[in-house]
Every structure is written in structure tokens, then in C-alpha cells.
Amino acid sequence: MLARIQLTDDEVTSLTGQLDAIVDNIAKVSEVATPEVPATSHPIALSNVFRPDEVGQTLTLEQTLKNAPDAADGRFRVTAILGEEQ
Amino acid sequence: MSDIIRLSAAELGEKIAAGELSSVDATQAHLDRIAAVDGDVHAFLHVNEHALAAAAEVDARRAAGEQLGPIAGVPLAIKDVLVTTDQPSTSGSKILEGYMSPFDATVVARSRAAGLVPLGKTNMDEFAMGSSTEHSAYGPTRNPWDLDRIPGGSGGGSAAAVAAFEAPLALGSDTGGSIRQPAHVTGTVGIKPTYGGVSRYGAIALASSLDQVGPVTRTVLDSGLLHDVIGGHDPKDSTSLTDEWPSFAAAAREGASGEVLKGLKVGVIRELPDSGFQAGVAASFHASLELMQKHGAEIVEISAPHFEYGVAAYYLILPAEASSNLAKFDSVRFGMRVTPSGAPTVEDVMSATREAGFGPEVKRRIILGTYALSAGYYDAYYGSAQKVRTLIQRDFDAAFGEVDVIATPSAPTTAFRIGEKIDDPLQMYLNDLTTIPANLAGVPGISIPSGLADEDGLPVGIQFLAPAREDARLYRVGAALEAALLDSWGGPLLDKAPALGGDR
């Protein structure tokens, strides 16, 4: 499933009910979200926010792997992957 | 109770600067207070074992002749949503238990540079999802006014820490009211700055287009002092504004002098009738307006017809962005890992980890957000909700054409009892009715204590909203009303709070 959370049956049941809340919300916003209204993706409009192409401080390998649940050979280790790269 | 902990940050800063008190003294007093009362309040998830060392370092900097700012040496509580290098950062979630960030949030780094002493990390609803701090994976925080009640949320820990005199200053984050609503229910002050006014770098993202970091304090001036430290442009946050900001402490001082209310036009929203609020909340709100009128303010009714769509839009945008922001918690690079038995694939491990590591409210919002973004629904859901933002911004624009600030009660009710609403998310979501529009539109908002509700004796807050980039106006107006209210009360509202822990 897309959210990648293994849900229990109970959770599925209760969540299915709560999807109604989303449906109610969508009904509500649809009342006013007419085609001629532009969308606001950022509350304060800015554009062209860039960074100069200059190398900054990188993390040390120790910092990078510090919180890793499992690591080997300077890399993060995960169990077998079923799906393929996208 | 030691006098030190009753001091405001401004007063503490002055005494430390004058050499009457060391930062170590100030920090020790607050650590003692935490030891005495936090067993009951549970405002802190982590108390900084390096706090005294940090305080000693500030004292040494001062002794070496370094010019330090007005609140150098003052202890600071930090909401656990902000990453810190010297303490774990969990955002109130089991999935991040023990996580040590290799970098400091910008606001934390700036606080350190200004000589503030990190006292500890405060409790919060898991990933800032909630209005009660009951959704913390580490147990609820209790309201210092009544330990059976919620301290608001998501930043209940920061508000409670300040209200319980465990810290004079705290940092919070506000996505839909998480600074202002806890301020309301704990009798404290909280500001959500203009979106982009304070860096989000190092704030564990909930909903990126709504999140904003801000101060949590007991006085308006203290918020201004802290805002001066943490605010301003940060190139690490693309949405950070490049504006030159005025001193918010100066604005607060100017407001406290009294003249600010003369001729001030205060808008009240026609579409928010008293019937939507607990009686004592509405009464306190009107009493504050009358007091402002007495000081020369003019109350003007304005229309904000789209505010009522705010909650619906918010609960489409927030879960959508949150579902994406929280995808990174997958057990690969950091955080919890749960490996199911058998021969699990990495997909199984991720699913099991997220099932075990996230609490029910977080799962609920991730699932709703995933659904809201799914193919075919985007336009109707997220896209439509963003249109509501435009409409609410237009409401604000029109209103601010007529008035200087808008006033609302900060939340519909006073602090409710722990457990009372936890099974009713829709009721819970209505807590943020009046605070959400500011996040959707990006405008700043402040909540200051306006008094106690007659029926339950619990604190009530009044919220002021100003146009984007006019945060200073909120400090002037907030400080002016605060001064008038203190006058009428004969002292701070928190003096009326019951004694806690060691004081009992």
C-alpha cells in the first residue's frame, strides 16, 4: 500500500470510517474552490531562490551513519528488496 | 519557590548582565524547579545534562568581556520538533527515540550564539499532530492550572514549561495553532510569525507550507526578545524572507508605553459569532475589547466569509504534506527498525516499522493524506484546498484595508480534560478554528492571556492577527493590551495559578 504502513484490521476499519471526514472536507471546499480561483502553494510568494554552486561542509562518514539502524562497509544496510528501481 | 524562576527573561537578562546573578545560578534555579514539578507536569522529554556547562560558558564569555545580547545567559526550553546536536530530538515519536541530529536547527544555533542556555526538550503531540499533547508517544503533558487538563497542543510542553516556571522562554512551532492555542489554555504568550519570518531549517516538518517556528513566553516583551534572536533570513530555508526586520522587543516596549491603542482599528469577524465559543471565552474576549476601547481603540466589524472553510482546507493540505514529509521515517537511515519474523523484504520491514513506530493520530493523517494525493484526487483535494488559501488571503487583504489588526478568541474553549476528546478527532480539530486561517494565509498571529473564564476559572487567550510582515504591530498591540490587563488584574495572570509540586 502506498503509505507503507502495515495496518491492523481494526485500524483499517476505523480509518475507512474517517475517510468520510475527507469527503466532508472536500465537499466543503468545493463550495468555493471554483475554477477561476488560483491556487496558493506558498503563503508568501517568492521566486528564484537559489544557492551558489559552492561546496559546503559535508557530514563525516561517522555522522552519516550515526543513527543508522544497520550499516556495513560504510553503507546503510537493508534486507532484501523485492521491487525494482523506478 | 525561588524568586529567580518568577522573573521574566527580560529581568533575568538584566540581572545577569548587571552581575547580580550568574547564568549558572539562573540555570540551576530552573533545573531545580524542573526536578520539583516536572514529575507532575511532564513538560520535558529530556533535560539537558549539558545545561550548566553551557551556562558556565556564557558566564565565561561575559567575564572575558564579550558583548552579549539582552537575554544572554537565560535558560531556554526547546520544543522537541527542533533538532539539536547535544540532546535527542524525537518530535514526540517512538520512531525517532534517541535520534541524535548532526546539526542544530537554525533557531537553536542562533539561540546558542545569543547566549541562551538550552534547558531541555519539551513534549509535544507526535510530529506536532494534535491540540492537546495527548498524542505524544511519551505520555501527556499536564496543564499547570489543573493537572487533569490538557496544556494544548501540539506545543503543550513548551507552554506548560513556561506556565509552570520551569523555563522563562521556550521555542514552539505552529502549523495550525500549535503555539497560540497552548498559550491560550495555559495563560501564556505565543507568537506565530509571518511565514518565512523565522527559519524552518531543523524543524522536523509537519506541513511545510504551514509550519512556522516562534516564541513561547510569559510576557510579550520576552517573546519580542526571543523573536529578535531567532528571526531573519536563513539561506538554508528557501521560503525564508529576506526582509530586514525591526526589533520586536523595541516594538513590545513601545506598545507597553500605552499610546498604541489610541485610534487603533481592531477588526472583529462577523462570521465568528459568540455562539461558537464557550461563554467564559466569549466574555473574556469582549472584556478585552472593551478595555482596548477604553484606551482609545476602535472596534470595527469586518467580514471574513471564507474563514469557515479554513478547517476543511487545512485538513486536506496538512495530511497531504505530512504524508510526504513523514515518508522519510522508513528505518533505513535513522530511527526505529522493526524486522518481522520470517524472511522479510525491506518493504515488509518499512511497513512493520511504521506500524509500530507511529501513533494512531499520525497513521490516521498519513493515510488520509496519501488518499488525498492519490491519482485523480489531487485537483479536487489538495488543489481545491489551495484555492481556499487564496480566498482567505483575499479576506485578509480586504479586512486589513479597513483595520490595523483583527482580534479573535484564541480558541473556542478553555483547557478540556485529558482523555475528553481524544477519540473524537473532528471535535479535536475544531480547536484550531480561529488559529488556522493565519497559517493558511501566512500572516502573523499572537495569543496573549485575556483573563479567566468565569465558569471554570481557567485561562483564556485573545488572538491578534496582522498583515504579513507586520509582526511588529502584533508586539505593539499585544504589549499595550497586556499592560492594560496587568493594571486591571494588579499582577500577572499566572499569579492566580495554583501552586505546584514542591510548593504544595
Add this chain to the structure above:
Amino acid sequence: MAAAKLMDYDKALELFEPVLGFEVHVELNTRTKMFSDAPNPANDEFHGAEPNTLIAPVDLGLPGSLPVVNETAVRSSISLGLALGCSIAPSSRFARKNYFYPDLGKNYQISQYDEPIAFEGSVEVELEDGTLVTIPIERAHMEEDAGKLTHMGGATGRIQGAEYSLVDYNRAGVPLVEIVTKPIFGTEHRAPEVAKAYVQTIRDIVRALGISEARLERGNLRCDANVSLRPRGQEKLGTRTETKNVNSMRSVERAVRYEIQRQAQILADGGTIVQETRHWHEDTGVTSPGRPKSDADDYRYFPEPDLLPVQPAPELIEQLRAALPEQPVARRRRLMAEWGFTDLEFQDVRNGGLLDEVEATIAAGASPAAARKWWTGEITRIANAQERDAALLVSPADVAALQQLVAAGTLTDKLARQVLEGVIAGEGTPQEVVDARGLAVVSDDGALVAAIDDALAAQPDVLAKIQDGKVQAAGAIIGAVMKAMKGQADAARVRELILERAAQ
């Protein structure tokens, strides 16, 4: 991988019309990554770094980290868009493409979706016989690369059967431009050739722009080839497959040819084509089925709230347009005229991907004929033997210097080849290798004369023949002298001296 049944190629083309489409990913060679200031491993300077050592917080999706757009990457993308004849969007924006995969630090890829930076262009490609084909371009958009997985355990090093995988995030965040064509009709039996020429042209363009190292073998350029067939006379497009992992020009050509034959056989047998990604296997020359395209490909795109729209000023676009290098086809025509090569000679250079090298070598002072001879001859031979890119072995300046040593008589062709080996082995410039190895032609006549006299004395019969006017007999003496001089003599000079000595 069991080979599929393939229809004869000509037969396939008789029955079906192939329709092509390409997605080419270009790794930009900026100094830093797309959204972080970590060094970019797709830049030669940082290539080959140890795993996980080119890392900034956002590359791991660390809590609290935020992306910031690399300005140079934007400029490179605009230049590339212009070189592809595209319009540059007055406003484009980034979007999140959400999917879980361990090589993605955030579990979403920042890409562009409905508003790419460049759209609607076309590029002319030239087939080997000079035929021009116009490839319609749909869009070019900016995005970030993913990390690298190494599958461990299991026999094949492939994902199937692996016990676990290791993740290196150095490549995570490398700036990419993805170039997407429209469906390409009318290529008919030359479809494979067009595919190769297209990738070659993209490579020529990005090299000429200097925006990518453009090495296919390093993955700087990666091509996904879409192939579908439709029966002759049918309007509707057939189902397509997307072949990934095609890492050389030759493979692109072979993979397209293979898919045409494979699909034709299936269709002729009454089967249907599954819409899926397929993998190209360089070793066996076949494609194998990968992930089926399905409803599960729901990437839940939404505008990236952490980043802002890119709105390049018209002046910037015009400035970049003015700085564009020649189109590859125009350039080839000019070079052909300037260099005076035969068609065959020119194709040799071009198909070897050596246009830049030859041009630079000529610019550094070599004659066109000599530059061509070195690059397509000895250097290519060594490159093939070492399985490396010819351009990586030696610089055009060194080749020109080498040729100048030959022209000056310091080196014979044979010696020059030894010097080249030294240069490739990293022993220094040609002159340095000559000095260090003592390889220069012995131009000291004294030494040569001594050797000649010895040889003549040893073979009096030969001397007699020469003196008799049988000049070709000098060959035996030349051989002996060259042997004595260990090859470090100019044979022509030796011959002259032999005749001189014999005459005395």
C-alpha cells in the same frame, strides 16, 4: 535469461511500423548537488569518492533538513533546453514524486511535473550516411538522482536472490535533466540507428555545452528507450515497453532492434504486449521483463512546498541563448570542410566519439591528419584493450605535443607509440616521458657512425654490394644499426649515413 523468440528483422518491418520514444537522463557536472552543497560525484573532480562521503543532511532526508536549488544547475538546464530548441517556461516549479525506495533519502524525488523548465523543442540528428532525422522533444525537466544500491549475497549481484543490500547516498541529489521526446514516427527500418544517433547527439550537445561529463559508462547519460509497434495501416499506437539500463550507444541500437523483433513475434503469434519496464542485458543482448506499469505507479505528485517557482528573467534566457555552441549537425559539417577528411575518415572520428578530442588536438597545433591518426588509431586501440574511454586516457594537448616531437624528428613513429604508453601510464607529458625513459632518437651522428662502421665491418659482403650500387642491400645494415641503437634512431638518417660511409 532465456532468449525470447525473435522475428526476422525485415519481416517485422514489413508487418509493423515501429514508434520510438526516449527518456534520457543527463547528470550535470555542477560542483555541488541539485539541492545541497555537498560535492557532486558527477563532476570529474569528485568522481570515485568513498561511499557516503559526499553527503549533506538533505541527501539523507535527515529530519529538519531542507533543499535549496543550485543556481548553476538551473542555468545549465536552461542552456540544455535552448540547445534542444525548447521554449523556456516563464515560470516552472518543482514537485514531489512520492514512492518508497531505499535509494531515496526522503522517499520522494524532487522533480518537475506539470510545469517543466523547458518544453516543445526538436533536435536534428544525422545518421551515418548523412541522412537528417528530426526528433521532436516534449520536455526537459530538472530533478535529482537517487543513491546507489549494491545487492549482496545471492549468485548474481542482482536484486533477485540477494540477501541484503547496501546503500550509498553519494549519488543522491546529483542534478539531472530528464529529456523526454514525443513519439517518433517514420524511422522505419532505421529505428535502431536513429536511437543510437539520438543518444549520440544528446551527448554531443551536453559536451559542447560543458554541462555534463557525458560519460555513458559512468551513467552520466542514461537512456530509457520506449518501443511500440503498430500493424501497417493502423492508426492507434501499440502498447509500449520501456527498456532501461542501456549504457552505451551500441546497446541503445541493439536494444531497440531486439524489442522490435521480440514484439513483432509476439504480435504475429496473436499475443499482446505487456506495458512494462524491461532490462537490457549487455552480455547476452536481450531484454528481460521488469516491473509492470500499473495503477500502483501512483506517485502522488504535488508542488514541492519547500521550494519556490523558477522564473528566469528574459535577459538571462537571451544571454544563455547567445552563448550556445554550434548545433552538432552544423558543427560536423563545418569540421568536415575544415579538416578535409574523406567521409569514411570523418565517420571514424565521429563514431568513436572523438570529435572534441581531434578538434582540440588540432587547435593545440597538430595537423588534422595526424590528430585523426593518433585518436582513431593507437589511442583507440589502447582504450579498447583497457576497456576505458579514449578521451580519458590522454589529453589533446599531450597528443599534439607528441605529434610535434615526431614532426621535429625527435621521435620515430615507433618511439612515439612508446612515449604515448608512458603518458597514458601517468609518467608525465610526452617530453617528460622522452627524458625519463631516454627514448629520443639518437641524433648524434658520431654514435650512429660508430654503429654503422661496426655493422659494415661485420658484413663486408653487404658493404661490397652497396659499393657496387646495390643500394637496397643497405637494409640489412640499417636493421643491425637500429638493433644496436635499441630502435632509438631515425632510420632515414641511418640510411643516409650508411651510403655516406660506404662511399668513403
